[in-house]
Amino acid sequence: MAEEIRVRIAPSPTGRFHIGTARTALFNYLFAKKFNGKFIVRVEDTDKERHDEDSLKDILEGLLWLGMSWDEGPEVGGPYGPYFQQERLGLYEPFVAQLIDKKLAYRCYCTQEELSAEREAQQGKNAAPKYSGHCRNLTATEIDQYEQAGRPSAVRFIVEPQVVSFDDLIKGKVEFDASLFGDFVIQRSDGTPLFVLSNVIDDNLMKISHVLRGEDHLVNTAKQILLAEALGFLSPQFGHFPMILNKDRSKMSKRKNPVSISDDYKAKGFLPDALVNFIALLGWNSGTEREIFSMQELIDEFEINRVGTSPSIFDTEKLLWMNGYYIRQKSIGEVAEAGRVFITNDELQKAVTAKPDFFLNAIALVHDRLKLLSEIEDQIEYFFISPKYEPSLLIAKKSNEANTLAALKSAVKVVSELKTMGLDEVEPALRGAAEDLKIKDGELLWAVRVALSGRDASPGAFELLGVIGKEESVNRIKSAIKKLSTP
C-alpha cells in the first residue's frame, strides 16, 4: 500500500451530478479524510463530443454543496496537474508509443463499418462480441498500403489469454478470463486516449493509492491491471461499490428516478447534510444501530470493509423523513435563512423582508411540520396574507353552523379583551368562552383555527393567535363570521 492515501473521483462531464456519482465521491472523500489522505477530482473529458461546461459546473458545485471540497483538482490545482485530461493529452502519447515499441500494442486500421459488421455477425451467432485480431499480425507491406491509402488507425492493446485476478477491497477476490476480452482499443484514430488508458496512466502519475468506484467498472479493472503491468506500473488497490438501483431493480437512471443532485434535491428543498447522511447509509452502516451522522462523524466512523456487497434501492420515503429530521434539528433562524430562497411569490417575499421577526415566529410554528424547505412558502403564506377558504371548513366535524357562529362571535369578544397574547392568557380565555357557550372546546378552537389559517391542518389556535396578533386575529375571525352568515 502506498504511504499516503490518495483517492480520486474521475467524473466525465457528460450530464448532471448524479446520486450515484455523489455516493462514490462521498465514500472516496470519507476514506481519504479518515486517513488524512488526499481527495482528488480529475475531470475525464477526453471525449470532446460528449462533454459540456454545464455538467462540469454542476458536478463541481454539487460536490461543494454536499460539503466535499477537494484537495487537488479544478480551480485548486495541485502538484500532479493538470486535472483536466483534455490538458493532459500530450502525456499519453509516449506511453502508447512505448507499448507499440514493445509490441504490446498495435495499430488497427479496421473501419467502424468493418467492426460493427464483425460485432453483429458475432452477436447473430450468439457469441460474445470480441475483436477478431484482424490487424494484429499485419505485415509491413500491408501496413504500408494502409498508410499510403491514408487509412486512419486506432491503437489496440494486445491481450494474451490469461486469468486476471485481484483482491477487491469490498468484493474480495475477483477473477476474469482475459481471453474473452479481445484486443481492446486504447487510443482513438484521432490520437486521443480512451478511458481505460488515460485512467490508468493518470492514476499512476497522480500517485493514486486506491481506486474506489462503482461496480460497473469491475471488468475495466481487469483490463487496467493488464495495462498497468505492460506499462510497468504498480496497480493501486481497487474497491467496487454495489450499484444503486431504481425501484424495479435496474441501474438507477434519470428516466426512472430523480437523480440530479441540483435539480431534484437541492432545488426541491433537501438539506445537504441529510442527503449526505442518507447516501452514506446506502451500502454502508456503522455496525451499531445509529443512523444519524454528520459529515465529521461519518469520517470518524467510516470503514471501507463495512460497505456491503449487495446493491440497494434508493428509497425516497426514508430520505424525506431524514430531511424532516434534519430540518427539526436546525434552529429557527437557520431554517428561515435556508428556506427564504424557496419563496417564489413576490408579495410574500416582500412581506417576509418587511417583517423578519414575524417571519421567524411563523417558522417556529411550522418548523416540525416541514419535510422539505420548499414547503415553507405554502406553510407560512397565511401568516402574511389573509387566507381564502370555503365557509363550510369553519364548522368542526362534530359541530354545526349555529354553534360555530356563536363560538366565533364569542371568540371576537374574548380575544378583543385580551391584555397580552401569551399562551397562558389566550388558552384559559378561549376555553372559558367555550364553557360559557356549553360547547366543546374543540368546536370553538377548530373554528378559530380555521378562521386564522384557512387550513384544515395547521398549528394550534392558541399559538396562531399569539403569532398573528390581536388586531389581525380579530379581523380574521370577524371575516369568518361574515362568511358564515352570508353564504
Added chain:
RNA sequence: GGUCCCAUCGUCUAGUGGCCUAGGACGUCGCCUUUUCAUGGCGAAGAUCGCGGGUUCGACUCCCGCUGGGACCGCCA
C-alpha cells in the same frame, strides 16, 4: 448469448456456526398527548433468512448446485 457481481421484513440494513423463537430504521396500522395537522412517546403487523442439497452435535452464517436479479461485453466513461 458469454463473463462477473449479488440474494435477510415493502425499502435501507444488523447478523462472520450456538447470544436469532432473526435486531434496528423508514413506511404502514393502532394507542397516548390533543382543537386539526405535525412533532414526541408507546405498541402492533411485517422476513418459513430465494430454492435444493451437503458439512456439522448445531446453520441466516461454511461448501456445491439451481433459480432469480443486476452490471459489463464501443475508436463512451
